[in-house]
Amino acid sequence: xxxxxxxxxxxxxxxxxxxxxxxxxxxxxxxxxxxxxxxxxxxxxxxxxxxxxxxxxxxxxxxxxxxxxxxxxxxxxxxxxxxxxxxxxxxxxxxxxxxxxxxxxxxxxxxxxxxxxxxxxxxxxxxxxxxxxxxxxxxxxxxxxxxxxxxxxxxxxxxxxxxxxxxxxxxxxxxxxxxxxxxxxxxxxxxxxxxxxxxxxxxxxxxxxxxxxxxxxxxxxxxxxxxxxxxxxxxxxxxxxxxxxxxxxxxxxxxxxxxxxxxxxxxxxxxxxxxxxxxxxxxxxxxxxxxxxxxxxxxxxxxxxxxxxxxxxxxxxxxxxxxxxxxxxxxxxxxxxxxxxxxxxxxxxxxxxxxxxxxxxxxx
Numbered sequence: 193x194x195x196x197x198x199x200x201x202x203x204x205x206x207x208x209x210x211x212x213x214x215x216x217x218x219x220x221x222x223x224x225x226x227x228x229x230x231x232x233x234x235x236x237x238x239x240x241x242x243x244x245x246x247x248x249x250x251x252x253x254x255x256x257x258x259x260x261x262x263x264x265x266x267x268x269x270x271x272x273x274x275x276x277x278x279x280x281x282x283x284x285x286x287x288x289x290x291x292x293x294x295x296x297x298x299x300x301x302x303x304x305x306x307x308x309x310x311x312x313x314x315x316x317x318x319x320x321x322x323x324x325x326x327x328x329x330x331x332x333x334x335x336x337x338x339x340x341x342x343x344x345x346x347x348x349x350x351x352x353x354x355x356x357x358x359x360x361x362x363x364x365x366x367x368x369x370x371x372x373x374x375x376x377x378x379x380x381x382x383x384x385x386x387x388x389x390x391x392x393x394x395x396x397x398x399x400x401x402x403x404x405x406x407x408x409x410x411x412x413x414x415x416x417x418x419x420x421x422x423x424x425x426x427x428x429x430x431x432x433x434x435x436x437x438x439x440x441x442x443x444x445x446x447x448x449x450x451x452x453x454x455x456x457x458x459x460x461x462x463x464x465x466x467x468x469x470x471x472x473x474x475x476x477x478x479x480x481x482x483x484x485x486x487x488x489x490x491x492x493x494x495x496x497x498x499x500x501x502x503x504x505x506x507x508x509x510x511x512x513x514x515x516x517x518x519x520x521x522x523x524x525x526x527x528x529x530x531x532x533x534x535x536x537x538x539x540x541x542x543x544x545x546x547x548x549x550x551x552x553x554x555x556x
Contacts, residue, residue, distance in 0.1 A: 198329055201553040204342075207335045211556045217324030220259070220286040220297060224320075225279030226252065238278045241266035251276035258285040259298050261306065261323070267316045270301040284323070291333045295340030300328050303551055329556035339554060346547055353540040360533045364526065371522055372488050373512050384521045391514045397507025400475035400482075403441060404503050405450075405466030412438065421465045424449050429458070432467065439463040446473040446482050454501040457486035459527070471506055478516065480523025485511050 198210045228238050234249030241262040254276045261270040264282045272294070279285045288297045309322045330336065370382040378390040396402075408421055417434025424430065430447070443463050449456045451469040459479040466472045475482060489509055513519070 198556050200556050202550070203554070204335065204338045207331065207338075209332060211329040211331045213327055214330050215324060216300075216326040216328055218289070219292050219300075219328065219330065220288050222284050222286050222320045222323055223252070223258075225263070225281045225283045225285065227281055228278055231278070236276050236278055238280065239273060239283060240280045241269065241283050243271070245280070248278055250278065252278045253285065253287070256287045257294050258287045259294070259301050260285050261301060262316075262318065264315055264317045267310065267318050268306040270298070270304075270306070272298055284318070284320070286323075292330070293333065293336040293340040295344045296330075296336035297340075299340065299343050299551065299555070300330075303555060304328075342554075343547070343550075346543070346550075350540065350543045350547065353536060353543060357533065357536045357540055360529065360536060364529050364533070367526070367529070368484060368488050371525075372485065378512060384518065387514065387518045387521075389515065391512040393510055393512050395507065396486075396509040396511055397504075399477065399513065400473045402503045402506055403466070403472040403474070405468050405470040405472065406440075408465060408467050412436075419463050419465065421467065422447055422460075422470055423467045424451050424469045430470070435465060438465065440465040441472045441474070444479040446475070446479050446486070447471065448473065448486060448501065448506060450501045450506075451498060454499045455486065455489070455506075457483045459483040459523075469500070471501070471503060473506075476516075477513065478519040478523040480527040481519035482523075484523070484526045485513075 198213070200211070228246075228248050231248035231250050233247065235247050236249065236251045237247050238245045239260055241260075241264075253273070257275050258273045258277075259270050260273045260279060260283050261267065262282060263284050273279070273285055277285075286297070286301070288294050304326060306318065307316065309318055309326070310316045311319055311322060331339075367382070371380050373380050373391055378393070380391075405422075412435055413421060413433035414436060415433065417436045419435045419437075419439040420429075420431045421433045421435060422430040423432045441460075441464055443461050445460050445464075447458050447460055447464075447466060448471040449469075450471050457473075459482070460472075461479075464472075473482065486509070489511060514522070
């Protein structure tokens with residue numbers, strides 16, 4: 193017996209009927225956006241492929257919510273549009289027809305590989321004909337509502353975590369500007385109690401030892417091990433693999449990217465080996481303070497190609513230092529913010545992975 197393919201792997205209780213195939217043109221009414229420049233300022237949002245742009249005094253849809261999908265440019269980032277709204281001519285808006293739930297249809301749009309429908313040889317483009325012809329599977333209206341509401345709440349949770357994460361980034365930037373001296377000043381705006389002395393400017397090379405990363409023995413590189421091997425990349429903390437027994441730099445230390453996103457510093461609390469174009473710093477200064485002091489430093493690198501930061505250039509950074517005690521207080525404070533940020537990022541990533549998995553298992 194052939195396997196039934198029009199029933200999802202996971203369903204809500206009480207639903208057993210097979211889903212039915214429809215063309216997207218039977219599910220939504222695809223409408224075109226228009227130029228807004230003739231309109232006056234108002235309180236009705238105008239949307240493009242990248243999201244909100246500005247507000248005007250007229251709407252293309254006053255009552256019907258819809259799903260925006262790019263006609264040209266960014267064609268693979270559909271998103272909900274709450275009425276009233278106006279869309280520009282590069283953004284279609286799709287209004288669900290009778291007996292089709294907005295949030296369920298939005299989930300369908302999230303699953304479609306829009307790039308496969310690209311009809312251009314240059315800037316990515318979609319046509320109404322291509323969109324209308326897409327074949328999708330749909331359940332009864334009642335099951336649509338159940339599924340749509342489920343993902344609506346999950347999306348809300350993801351948005352909340354995203355906002356918390358953005359707030360943490362903003363909070364850190366605010367404190368960086370207030371807890372480090374500005375311009376030619378030698379005293380920060382905000383200090384921990386008990387510290388009043390002016391900070392002292394020092395050439396970084398006079399207070400730290402800088403090591404340049406080198407080639408690695410790839411035959412010893414493991415996916416899992418004791419000592420990380422760190423590259424210039426910032427993703428996954430720059431880890432490209434592990435050595436079981438060898439390392440070059442003893443923690444605590446600070447790494448600084450030497451190519452691409454130059455000048456990015458990160459405190460390291462585990463012994464490690466840096467690869468080519470990653471600089472490492474050993475110092476008696478607090479490493480968490482040093483990370484933020486370097487990141488707060490204005491990087492000026494002369495390069496005619498890909499930006500590069502050399503050991504002598506890093507050594508010439510002029511940075512203001514407080515006492516070790518104050519460094520430790522500041523470093524611990526920012527390390528706590530970074531830890532909280534990491535936890536929120538992991539939660540957000542987990543929620544996104546959960547959604548990705550459920551979109552596969554709860555749809556046909």
